[in-house]
Amino acid sequence: MTPPLLHLEDELTRLTLAPHLGASLVEWTVRGTGAPLLRPPAPQALENGLPGKLGGFPLIPWSNRIAKGGFDCPGGWLALDANSPNDPFPIHGSAWQQPWQVIEHSAHEALLQLDSRHPFGYRASLRIGLNGGQLQIAMLVTHTAKQPAWHGLGLHPYFPRTAATRLKTRATQAWLCDATKLPTELIDLPAHWDFGEARLLPDTLVDNGFGGWDGHCLIQQPDLGYTLECRASGSDYFLLYCPVGLDFFCFEPVSHPVNAHHLPGRPGLRLLEQGQSMAMQFSMQCRLL
Template identity: 70%
Template sequence: MMLELEDNLTHLTLSPAFGGSIVNWTVRSSGQPLLRHTDQQALASGLPGKLGCFPLAPWSNRVAEGGFVNPAGWLALEPNSPLDPLPIHGSAWQQAWQVVRQSTDEAVLQLDSTIPFAYRAEQRFQLRDGRLSITLRVTHLAEKAAWHGLGLHPYLPRRPGTQLQAKASQVWMSDATKLPTELATVPIEWDFQRLKLLPETLVDNGFCQWDGHCLIQQPDLGYTLECQATGSDYYLLYCPPGLDFFCFEPVSHPVNAHHLPGRPGLKLLEQGQSAELGFSLQYSPL
């Protein structure tokens, strides 16, 4: 079952069954995709990673060493994606969500998960005058405390003229396993203090000390997205060379934070405690 939301400018399609994911977000007047377009073939794959955006909980990206330590002891994790040897993106994206409530321009989805421990995740989607607002909230349900992290994984169209602005002061350099190795000053070709074209070479890195603001300009497609995140001091940028999409992911913690000194950005939640991340994308025609 698909959920359809719309406001005066845009139309949103959600798939609760496929990880509570966004299928498409489009301009009503023209059908112009604002996220990477999902066709029938992508939908038939049953893979959230082929859709427009999916939620990341109770962690974002990869975890090394086969698991991590919670206060109650070692939590073993199995690899959960055929495309990656490491456990990736938590468990919320691989389960069916329930529709809690829905109106013309708003929907709330909920997931009660027991994997890898008991938690409840909630996503609230709202459309208002071309602004898509997403709030992702997680509540810890298990008796023993556990580390939590959150994120969203939108796929965005990429054309030759696509430009990005997102200020960050440092970036995690990574190795062949895509795990972070050291914090470095952002190299010039990855410095998006000002609006600039995306790099032609691969970027798959986490950026730190982000102010939560991001501008995506699409002159070839005739629009801009002005984005604002809360509960997210980091973003992951994924630019695969030669493909027609890129990913800009607001996240609460860097990759493999469970094994970094001080566990940056992760929250230790006791039973009943919650954490939240918000992301809004404002569509404006150029």
Template identity: 65%
Template sequence: MLIELEDHLTHLTLAPATGGSIVNWYVRATGQPLLRHSNEHAVSSGLPGKLGCFPLAPWSNRIAQGGFDNPDGWLALTPNSLSDPLPIHGSAWQQAWQVISHTANEVVLAMECDAPFAYRAEQRFRLYGGELSIGLSVTHLAEHAAWHGLGLHPYLPRRPGTRLQAKASQVWMSDASKLPTGLAPVPVDWDFQQLKALPEGLVDNGFCQWDGRCLIEQPELGYALECQATGADYFLLYCPPGLAFFCIEPVSHPVNAHHLPKRPGLKRLEQGQSTHLEFSMKYTTNVGGGLPPIVVAQ
């Protein structure tokens, strides 16, 4: 069953049973896709990675070494995706979510899972004035504490003129297994302090020292998305060459944080404790302005 929301500007379709995923978000007047368009084949595949966006909990991206050291001992993990040899993206994206509430401009989805430990996740989708807001939270249910992380995995249209602005000062370089090897200054081709086109070569890296804001301009599609994240000090940028999409993923921690010194961005949650991430994307027809300045309250 698909769930739909719309405001006077945009239309949103959700697939709760397919990992609590967004199927499509598009402009009502023109049909232009704000997230990568999902056709009937993509929907029928039952794979969140074929859709518009899916949640990442209780961690984002890959984990090495067959597991990680949890507060009560080693937690073994097995690969959970046919397309990756490492455990990836947690378990929430592979569960069926339930509709908790559905009003004219808001849907709340939730799920409970026992793997890799017991937790409850909730997503709150709000659509108003062309702005989609997603709140993702996780509550630890197991008796013993555990490390948690969160993220969202949106797929965005990529056209020749697509441009990105996202201010980050460092990037995690990675090896052939796509695991981080160390922090480095952002290379010129990956520096999005100012609006610029996406790189031609592959990017599949995590960026840090991010202010939580990004701008995505789509001149061929006639719009821009102004985005804001909280609870996400990092973003992952995935630009596969030759494909008509890219991903900029707000995440609470870098790739393989469970094995990095001090476990950056992860939260040690006791039973009943929660952590939260918010991400908003605002549709606007104003293309070419760049991100507005941050206004600091006096």
């Protein structure tokens, strides 16, 4: 029997959540038209327990990939196993693969919580609300283990992509990657990845991190009848994933670049001691055309 889903709605949109599947966003739609604001869930994704085939999920206590099978903490080396059949590296943290508790739930808002022991002790909370067509997501992680550890946060939403989808956002730097999808070089933003003015998504594969982000993003969906105005705090970076020939893309606000645990200075990561916290917020405002 599938555990219960949560449903939120406001005057403009409707949201479905799956607390038991890593606090996943199952789908978010326009009430009047049914237009998808996040990518619709794949068939059988709920039944098969696949957060990566739904509308999005939180990234706690790190975002994306970590190389070398773990990372150093003040108490010593923290070993990590690969946790996805589609990737040789530990990816996206551990919160997306655990069931969360429902602490509060109303017609417009839900508060979810996770007490995790893997890869170290932490408590995560996710407050999700709808108001006037705006989806608001507030993430908080508190370190509960005795030994301090490095933390990062992110959100992994999947957006629908049509031939007319346009993106507008500002960054100053981009990471080049090798064949393993790990960053190799930080460069000034190249012209072909400059979305300072709204432009169509690239036809070639993009799976890269970007820095110097101002926290703003505009997603134009004229074929679906709306725009999304997005704002982030606690997030100086984003990841853009545009697979070739598929009907979705990912724009992921994150607190740190890919493999930050092994980059000089560990950019964007926070070393938290027991009882210390870090937070991130992301909002998406739907405006009908």
